[in-house]
Amino acid sequence: MKILNNVFGALILLFLSFPAFSQIRMQGNQTLNLDYTNPQKYEIGGITVSGTRFLDPASLISITGLKVGDQITIPGEDISKAINKLWDQGILGNIEVSATKVEGRFIFLDFYLTERPRLSKFTFSGIKKGQADDLREKIKLIRGKVVTDALVNNTKNTVRKYFLDKGFMNVKVDVTQKPDSSLANSVILNIDINKNERVKIEEITFAGNEAISESKLQKQMKNTKERKFYKIFTSSKFLRSGFEDDKKAIINYYNSQGFRDAQIVSDSIEKVSDERIKVYITVNEGRKYFFRNITWTGNYLYSDNYLASVLGIKKGSVYSKETLDKRLSYNPTGLDITSLYMDDGYLFFNIDPVEVLVEGDSIDIEMRISEGAQARIKEVRVAGNTKTSDHVILRELRTVPGQKFSRADLIRSRNEIANLGYFDPEQIGMSPVPNQADGTVDINYTVVEKPSDQFTLSGGWGGLQGFVGTAGFVFNNFSLRKAGKLRNWTPVPSGDGQKLALNVQANGFRYQSYSISFTEPWLGGRKPNSLSVSLSKTISRQASYTEFKNNPDAPLIKINGASVGLGRRLRWPDDYFVLSHSLSYYQYILNNYSISGFSNGTSNSISLNNTISRNSYDSPIFTKRGSSVSLSANLTPPYSLFGNKTSNFEWIEFHKWMFDASWFTTIIGGKERALVLNTRAHFGFIGTYDKKLGIGPFERFKLGGSGLGVGGFIVGTDYVGLRGYEDASVTPSDAGGVAFDKFVMELRYPITLNPSATVFVLGFAEAGNNFANYREYNPYKLYRSVGVGARIFMAAFGLLGFDYGYGLDDYPVIPGVNGSGSPRGGRFHFMIGQQIR
Numbered sequence: 001m002k003i004l005n006n007v008f009g010a011l012i013l014l015f016l017s018f019p020a021f022s023q024i025r026m027q028g029n030q031t032l033n034l035d036y037t038n039p040q041k042y043e044i045g046g047i048t049v050s051g052t053r054f055l056d057p058a059s060l061i062s063i064t065g066l067k068v069g070d071q072i073t074i075p076g077e078d079i080s081k082a083i084n085k086l087w088d089q090g091i092l093g094n095i096e097v098s099a100t101k102v103e104g105r106f107i108f109l110d111f112y113l114t115e116r117p118r119l120s121k122f123t124f125s126g127i128k129k130g131q132a133d134d135l136r137e138k139i140k141l142i143r144g145k146v147v148t149d150a151l152v153n154n155t156k157n158t159v160r161k162y163f164l165d166k167g168f169m170n171v172k173v174d175v176t177q178k179p180d181s182s183l184a185n186s187v188i189l190n191i192d193i194n195k196n197e198r199v200k201i202e203e204i205t206f207a208g209n210e211a212i213s214e215s216k217l218q219k220q221m222k223n224t225k226e227r228k229f230y231k232i233f234t235s236s237k238f239l240r241s242g243f244e245d246d247k248k249a250i251i252n253y254y255n256s257q258g259f260r261d262a263q264i265v266s267d268s269i270e271k272v273s274d275e276r277i278k279v280y281i282t283v284n285e286g287r288k289y290f291f292r293n294i295t296w297t298g299n300y301l302y303s304d305n306y307l308a309s310v311l312g313i314k315k316g317s318v319y320s321k322e323t324l325d326k327r328l329s330y331n332p333t334g335l336d337i338t339s340l341y342m343d344d345g346y347l348f349f350n351i352d353p354v355e356v357l358v359e360g361d362s363i364d365i366e367m368r369i370s371e372g373a374q375a376r377i378k379e380v381r382v383a384g385n386t387k388t389s390d391h392v393i394l395r396e397l398r399t400v401p402g403q404k405f406s407r408a409d410l411i412r413s414r415n416e417i418a419n420l421g422y423f424d425p426e427q428i429g430m431s432p433v434p435n436q437a438d439g440t441v442d443i444n445y446t447v448v449e450k451p452s453d454q455f456t457l458s459g460g461w462g463g464l465q466g467f468v469g470t471a472g473f474v475f476n477n478f479s480l481r482k483a484g485k486l487r488n489w490t491p492v493p494s495g496d497g498q499k500l501a502l503n504v505q506a507n508g509f510r511y512q513s514y515s516i517s518f519t520e521p522w523l524g525g526r527k528p529n530s531l532s533v534s535l536s537k538t539i540s541r542q543a544s545y546t547e548f549k550n551n552p553d554a555p556l557i558k559i560n561g562a563s564v565g566l567g568r569r570l571r572w573p574d575d576y577f578v579l580s581h582s583l584s585y586y587q588y589i590l591n592n593y594s595i596s597g598f599s600n601g602t603s604n605s606i607s608l609n610n611t612i613s614r615n616s617y618d619s620p621i622f623t624k625r626g627s628s629v630s631l632s633a634n635l636t637p638p639y640s641l642f643g644n645k646t647s648n649f650e651w652i653e654f655h656k657w658m659f660d661a662s663w664f665t666t667i668i669g670g671k672e673r674a675l676v677l678n679t680r681a682h683f684g685f686i687g688t689y690d691k692k693l694g695i696g697p698f699e700r701f702k703l704g705g706s707g708l709g710v711g712g713f714i715v716g717t718d719y720v721g722l723r724g725y726e727d728a729s730v731t732p733s734d735a736g737g738v739a740f741d742k743f744v745m746e747l748r749y750p751i752t753l754n755p756s757a758t759v760f761v762l763g764f765a766e767a768g769n770n771f772a773n774y775r776e777y778n779p780y781k782l783y784r785s786v787g788v789g790a791r792i793f794m795a796a797f798g799l800l801g802f803d804y805g806y807g808l809d810d811y812p813v814i815p816g817v818n819g820s821g822s823p824r825g826g827r828f829h830f831m832i833g834q835q836i837r
Contacts, residue, residue, distance in 0.1 A: 167237030200275060353367055511541070557588065686739070
């Protein structure tokens with residue numbers, strides 16, 4: 001046995017040594033006698049490199065680890081190690097070692113090397129330009145890089161993974177090299193891709209599921225769906241990454257139903273055809289568990305009973321880690337244990353739920369609490385605002401230095417920053433930095449500016465005016481303070497949160513309307529008291545320039561308007577409430593322009609509008625949660641009560657009441673994507689102080705269409721949208737209605753929340769009506785519609801809307817009021833700007 005081991009060891013030594021010696025040859029007529037049983041030592045007398053054109057010989061010699069004067073053994077491992085070091089660089093295609101001469105104990109070596117080619121450029125074939133552009137970013141091939149086998153294989157694998165992730169499981173990738181004639185020792189790589197057809201999922205089958213049905217498990221899989229003929233908008237392609245996420249979602253669902261030990265035992269894919277696969281998933285549900293005893297330790301501020309009531313988990317409830325985490329850390333629909341403490345300043349609070357006993361199907365939980373000390377806010381910093389001044393952001397924050405820390409105030413501050421409209425709401429960062437040494441906390445906010453100024457350009461049909469074009473600018477972050485210096489006009493001074501709006505409507509000579517308004521949201525800079533002023537002028541003629549020149553008495557109306565408003569944020573019932581007042585004056589100058597029997601003369605309207613509103617939206621563009629409620633009363637002086645007023649034209653009198661309410665509720669989803677339900681209700685009523693005078697023609701309501709009412713506002717009319725019906729067609733008289741109601745339900749889902757172009761789609765059902773007098777008012781008699789639509793918010797243009805509504809009821813024809821009425825049927829609507837009603 002010992003003899004066999006010795007022989008075997010000698011054979012291995014000879015085998016390992018042989019490759020190195022086979023690489024050594026003699027140049028010229030000299031010979032180098034190799035005796036494997038009697039290796040000889042030589043001293044390197046010189047080293048040369050041949051065969052290379054672009055690589056530095058000195059660097060290559062350095063890589064070998066050999067140098068002149070080194071003692072090497074031939075046969076031996078020295079040459080073999082040098083060759084391996086050169087191979088490891090991956091830049092050579094062939095290596096040969098030869099002895100140029102041998103002088104006594106000196107040997108002169110030459111390394112003959114063949115360089116690998118370098119990459120000059122690469123191209124794609126078989127795919128579209130957009131996919132090629134995506135792949136260029138992923139494969140990261142650099143011109144001049146040595147083309148190695150590893151580089152080619154990595155490129156193939158990256159391209160394959162890219163298409164596998166998109167459902168092309170049969171993709172084939174071939175990389176070929178072609179010499180580049182314009183550049184020495186360079187090649188062009190052509191990456192030829194044959195995607196073949198996407199692989200669709202024919203069937204998803206579960207095994208081992210007894211407590212939960214297969215259909216419920218499939219609903220948890222958001223990325224992996226079966227191919228069904230009725231699932232028109234559902235993708236059934238197989239994506240490996242999405243499948244892995246879906247497996248986790250299945251386990252999470254099991255956990256939420258009390259099966260905390262549930263596992264996916266195995267999964268497999270069966271190829272049905274080149275384009276179809278079946279997916280098999282085997283689960284082990286395990287036992288269903290229930291909460292039993294929940295005890296509390298370490299709590300001194302709140303009693304066990306109170307904490308248990310906030311937690312809201314009763315003995316015998318199905319055990320769910322997800323529910324437990326929500327009730328402890330963050331409950332979007334109510335109070336949780338963490339917010340109970342953190343809203344009272346206990347930033348260092350910590351709670352650790354520990355399963356102390358698992359007995360049968362019951363679990364006992366011990367809530368181990370560390371309350372810590374109350375923390376007060378030390379410093380508040382804002383970063384990322386490149387245009388908006390710091391004070392504009394800081395004045396909106398609810399986290400003020402010196403106050404107790406509150407998580408609710410932190411979240412509220414984030415919403416207030418988003419509602420400014422100057423920053424990307426998805427990138428607002430909040431970072432509390434605790435200082436346990438002194439019991440304080442610093443709060444750092446980060447924002448990303450987005451364009452907020454808007455340019456509007458639109459057109460519409462305005463009745464007697466014909467086509468009316470609109471152009472306007474809205475500068476939402478204007479700064480009057482900076483307007484005095486020319487260098488701040490880029491193109492306008494900005495950063496102080498003021499609003500300046502300019503608007504022009506025109507249809508040549510027949511119709512022109514001009515308006516300008518300015519709003520300062522923080523008058524004086526210390527309190528959220530707003531000041532707004534506006535001026536407007538409108539001229540409408542029922543004749544062309546030539547007709548008017550020949551007949552100066554052609555119908556004409558001029559309207560001059562001005563208003564000033566004051567608003568302030570209230571602290572009671574809470575600081576979401578705002579109370580505002582505005583005083584308006586409008587002068588209507590009529591010349592042969594008939595409005596409900598009044599044709600010549602001047603009408604004057606002085607009114608005081610009082611509004612109390614509450615707004616708790618979490619975002620102004622795509623709102624996921626929150627509500628808005630508004631009640632307003634617009635009142636003129638009661639002239640008829642102080643004199644013998646015989647008409648409601650010279651000095652217009654009315655009292656007008658408006659109520660608007662809107663609620664947003666997230667049904668499914670979270671921060672990135674959410675299906676949101678929006679419900680709205682709107683009411684409007686107008687009355688008079690003297691029943692004998694009746695209600696005048698001004699400030700009435702017209703329903704129908706998009707609610708834009710282009711050109712119609714010249715007689716002080718409120719246009720209210722009702723999709724599925726013609727514009728202003730749901731109108732009982734030529735002047736408009738005196739009472740209306742409208743109810744809306746919308747489901748909204750975002751396509752993209754990119755701040756430069758936010759897009760969401762919606763489906764709606766709404767109903768409303770408009771009444772000529774209060775005797776006919778019936779809130780249950782409604783004209784209904786359903787439909788779908790989309791909203792696009794672009795920073796430069798504001799909100800654009802497209803709707804297709806189908807009116808479910810026929811609105812009757814009223815001669816001289818609504819043309820052909822509005823028969824039931826489908827209609828497209830376009831809107832621009834944020835419509836309230």
